[in-house]
Amino acid sequence: MATDSSTAAAVDPGWEALARVAAGDSGAFAVVVEGHQERLLRLCERLLGDVEEARDAAQEVFLKAFRKAAEVRPQGQVYTWLYRIAVNHCLNKLRRRKLVRFLRWESPDEREVPAFDPADERAGPAASLDARLRWDATRRALARLPENQRSVVVLVRFEGLSYKQTAEVLGITEGAVESRLVRAMRRLEAAAQEAGGPGVSPGERKR
Amino acid sequence: MTRGTEHDLLRLLHGELPPDEARDLQERLRREPELEAAWLRLRRTWEGLSLPPAAPAPPGFSGRVMARARAQGSPGNLSWRAAPAWVRAAAAAALIAGAAAGVGVGRSWPALTAGATSATAATAPVTESSSGTVSALSDASEYNLADGYWDVVDDAARSSPSTADGQEIRR
Numbered sequence: 001m002a003t004d005s006s007t008a009a010a011v012d013p014g015w016e017a018l019a020r021v022a023a024g025d026s027g028a029f030a031v032v033v034e035g036h037q038e039r040l041l042r043l044c045e046r047l048l049g050d051v052e053e054a055r056d057a058a059q060e061v062f063l064k065a066f067r068k069a070a071e072v073r074p075q076g077q078v079y080t081w082l083y084r085i086a087v088n089h090c091l092n093k094l095r096r097r098k099l100v101r102f103l104r105w106e107s108p109d110e111r112e113v114p115a116f117d118p119a120d121e122r123a124g125p126a127a128s129l130d131a132r133l134r135w136d137a138t139r140r141a142l143a144r145l146p147e148n149q150r151s152v153v154v155l156v157r158f159e160g161l162s163y164k165q166t167a168e169v170l171g172i173t174e175g176a177v178e179s180r181l182v183r184a185m186r187r188l189e190a191a192a193q194e195a196g197g198p199g200v201s202p203g204e205r206k207r
Numbered sequence: 208m209t210r211g212t213e214h215d216l217l218r219l220l221h222g223e224l225p226p227d228e229a230r231d232l233q234e235r236l237r238r239e240p241e242l243e244a245a246w247l248r249l250r251r252t253w254e255g256l257s258l259p260p261a262a263p264a265p266p267g268f269s270g271r272v273m274a275r276a277r278a279q280g281s282p283g284n285l286s287w288r289a290a291p292a293w294v295r296a297a298a299a300a301a302l303i304a305g306a307a308a309g310v311g312v313g314r315s316w317p318a319l320t321a322g323a324t325s326a327t328a329a330t331a332p333v334t335e336s337s338s339g340t341v342s343a344l345s346d347a348s349e350y351n352l353a354d355g356y357w358d359v360v361d362d363a364a365r366s367s368p369s370t371a372d373g374q375e376i377r378r
Binding site for chain 2: 026027029030033034037038041042045046051055058059062063066067131134135137138139141142153156157158162163178181182185188189192
């Protein structure tokens with residue numbers, strides 16, 4: 001691993017673990033896996049919309065990170081670097097999925113949104129029907145966004161990243177993040193209107 | 208609503224607008240009902256996005272990852288620089304052979320294309336290029352026979368290419 005950024009290593013202990021991995025201590029990688037597995041699994045699940053696929057994807061992402069441990073330059077936070085690998089990996093999977101679906105002559109809705117998955121079941125019977133309908137609608141809406149817009153929405157809305165952090169993860173400018181969000185919002189608003197019209201209820205109050 | 212205002216509303220929604228600009232925009236929202244309606248629509252759409260809590264990591268997940276990582280060996284040993292000379296030489300030879308085969312196929316391509324275009328001639332206009340080969344026009348927007356395929360092509364063209372380690376290549 002390049003060691004010209006000692007300050008970054010001081011900020012995120014994950015870089016130290018990756019440096020040890022690069023030096024031959026494979027076991028040190030457990031620190032990275034255990035420290036980031038929940039976040040990566042969640043991100044992959046939200047990008048792919050499928051729990052099982054997300055688990056496979058997260059494993060692949062960690063293995064890619066392991067292979068790159070000797071070459072990565074410590075910069076910022078380790079999770080930003082892992083997120084970048086994860087987003088690229090998931091987007092590639094989505095593109096392959098789209099191509100396979102085309103080759104099989106499937107309609108877009110046949111595969112994108114799985115039936116209730118273990119994450120849903122985990123919420124238990126207490127979860128209201130309304131919440132489930134919203135989850136389903138959100139999955140459908142996300143599935144219809146182009147991949148580059150979907151990744152921005154997932155990172156900003158569901159991972160809570162700022163424009164700056166999102167730009168770092170995706171390797172694009174903050175302006176590009178903003179443009180993708182604006183385009184995504186136009187599509188999401190249109191989808192919401194198609195699905196029954198968002199309308200502005202009279203009692204709604206602005207922030 | 209102008210494009211700039213649309214961006215500002217979104218930045219206000221995400222708390223990305225500097226405080227003084229946020230105050231100005233909120234002032235405008237109070238004065239302009241149309242803008243306020245757009246703001247409420249935007250907020251409602253954004254806040255309406257909801258997903259269930261993510262599933263927890265399955266038991267033994269990190270153990271499986273670590274087992275696979277250990278099976279790969281030390282990352283330093285995975286680099287091409289660390290590969291034995293004969294492996295690198297064999298890889299280079301394979302690349303050259305592949306490129307040569309590609310050139311060979313490419314040279315025989317015009318004859319194949321000329322034969323194949325008769326099948327597409329009925330659906331797409333046919334042009335003759337300066338080199339004399341015949342090709343079917345394939346305007347994705349006009350020939351919408353395969354939406355899915357063109358979505359893939361368009362998305363691939365729009366999105367930035369990336370390297371294997373997830374680094375996006377800047378254009």
